[in-house]
Amino acid sequence: MAEAKNLGVVGSGQMGSGIAQLGAMHGLHVWLLDTDPTALYRAKKSISSSLQRFVSKGQISQFSLVHYFTWQAACTEALGRLEYTSNIDELRSADFIVEAIVESEDVKKKLFIELDKITKSSAILASNTSSISITRLASATSRPCQVIGMHFMNPPPIMKLVEIVRGADTSDETFHATKALAERFHKTIICSQDHPGFIVNRILMPMINEAFFTLYTGVATKEDIDTGMKLGTNHPIGPLELADFIGLDVCLSIMKVLHAGLGDSKYAPCPLLVQYVDAGRVGRKCGVGVYDYRKGSEPIKASPRL
Numbered sequence: 348m349a350e351a352k353n354l355g356v357v358g359s360g361q362m363g364s365g366i367a368q369l370g371a372m373h374g375l376h377v378w379l380l381d382t383d384p385t386a387l388y389r390a391k392k393s394i395s396s397s398l399q400r401f402v403s404k405g406q407i408s409q410f411s412l413v414h415y416f417t418w419q420a421a422c423t424e425a426l427g428r429l430e431y432t433s434n435i436d437e438l439r440s441a442d443f444i445v446e447a448i449v450e451s452e453d454v455k456k457k458l459f460i461e462l463d464k465i466t467k468s469s470a471i472l473a474s475n476t477s478s479i480s481i482t483r484l485a486s487a488t489s490r491p492c493q494v495i496g497m498h499f500m501n502p503p504p505i506m507k508l509v510e511i512v513r514g515a516d517t518s519d520e521t522f523h524a525t526k527a528l529a530e531r532f533h534k535t536i537i538c539s540q541d542h543p544g545f546i547v548n549r550i551l552m553p554m555i556n557e558a559f560f561t562l563y564t565g566v567a568t569k570e571d572i573d574t575g576m577k578l579g580t581n582h583p584i585g586p587l588e589l590a591d592f593i594g595l596d597v598c599l600s601i602m603k604v605l606h607a608g609l610g611d612s613k614y615a616p617c618p619l620l621v622q623y624v625d626a627g628r629v630g631r632k633c634g635v636g637v638y639d640y641r642k643g644s645e646p647i648k649a650s651p652r653l
C-alpha cells in the first residue's frame with residue numbers, strides 16, 4: 348500500500364483528538380469525526396492548545412515538520428490540515444481510518460459496518476480498542492484482511508508506544524502499512540496476539556482493579572494507595588489517579604471484556620468501580636472520579652497531556 352496521505356479518525360474524545368493531532372503534525376490531511384458536536388468543539392480547542400504547548404516548548408521540530416518554517420507556522424500548518432465533521436461520508440477518501448469511539452463491541456461493530464460501506468475498497472480500518480477482539484470487529488466487514496488493532500496510549504501525542512494487534516485474517520500488507528504509519532508518528536511498536544486486553548491492559552487493568560478493591564475493602568486511603576505505588580514501585584502516577592485519567596468508564600469496559608473473554612473470576616470488576624461509573628463519576632473528563640477535580644483537590648498538578 349502507498350503511504351497514507353489522508354487519515355480519518357472516528358471519535359473525538361481524549362484518544363481520537365490526540366490521534367488526529369498526531370496525524371496533522373506528521374503531514375497527513377485529517378478528518379476527525381464525532382456524532383457529538385460538543386465533543387468536536389472540545390477536541391478542536393484541546394488540539395489547538397496542545398499544539399501551542401509543543402511550540403512554546405520548542406518540541407514541534409522533533410516531528411520533522413518542514414524545518415525552514417518557524418514552529419508557529421508549522422503549528423498553523425498542522426491545524427490547517429484538520430477538518431472536523433459529523434458526516435461519515437466525508438471519510439470516503441481516507442486511506443487509513445482509526446476508530447476511537449466508546450469501548451463497546453456492539454457500537455464499534457455498527458461503525459465498522461458503516462465504514463466498510465462508505466470508504467474506498469483499499470482503505471485500512473484500524474481500531475484503537477483497549478481490549479475488544481479485532482477478529483470479531485473485522486468479521487463485521489467485507490474486508491477482514493484490512494482490519495487491524497492500532498492501540499495508542501494516552502495521551503497519543505506524548506506516549507511513545509503503539510500496540511499493534513492482528514486479527515485472524517489481517518494481511519501482511521495491512522500490518523506493514525500500520526507499522527509504517529506508527530513509525531511515521533515516531534512510535535515504538537509492540538505486537539500482540541488478538542486476546543482480551545492484549546499486552547498492556549491485560550497487565551495494567553487488573554492492577555487498577557486491585558487498587559479499587561484495596562480502597563473498597565478499607566485497606567488504605569486513596570492517597571496512600573497511590574503514594575504507595577508511586578514511591579514504593581517507582582510508578583510515575585498512582586493506579587487510582589491513572590484510572591481517573593484513563594476514564595473509569597473505559598476501565599470498567601476493559602475489565603468486563605477481560606472477565607467475559609478470559610472466564611476467570613479474578614477479572615471481575617470491583618463493585619466500587621462499577622458504582623462510581625453508575626454514579627457518573629468517570630474521572631478527570633467529567634471533573635470527578637476517585638478524586639474530585641472540581642474542588643482544587645487535584646492530585647496531579649500538571650496534566651500529562653502536553
Ligand SMILES: NC(=O)c1ccc[n+]([C@@H]2O[C@H](COP(=O)([O-])OP(=O)(O)OC[C@H]3O[C@@H](n4cnc5c(N)ncnc54)[C@H](O)[C@@H]3O)[C@@H](O)[C@H]2O)c1
Pocket residue numbers: 357358359360361362363380381382383386446447448449450451454458475476477478498499500501592593594597632
Ligand atoms: N482513555 C484511555 O486512556 C484510552 C487509552 C487507549 C485506548 N483507549 C480506547 O480508545 C477508545 C476511545 O476512548 P476515549 O477515552 O477517547 O473515550 P471518550 O469517551 O473520551 O471519547 C469517545 C468519543 O467517541 C464518540 N462516539 C461514540 N460513539 C460514536 C459513533 N458511533 N460515531 C462517532 N463518534 C462516536 C463520543 O461522542 C466521544 O466523543 C476506546 O475504545 C478506549 O478503550 C482509551
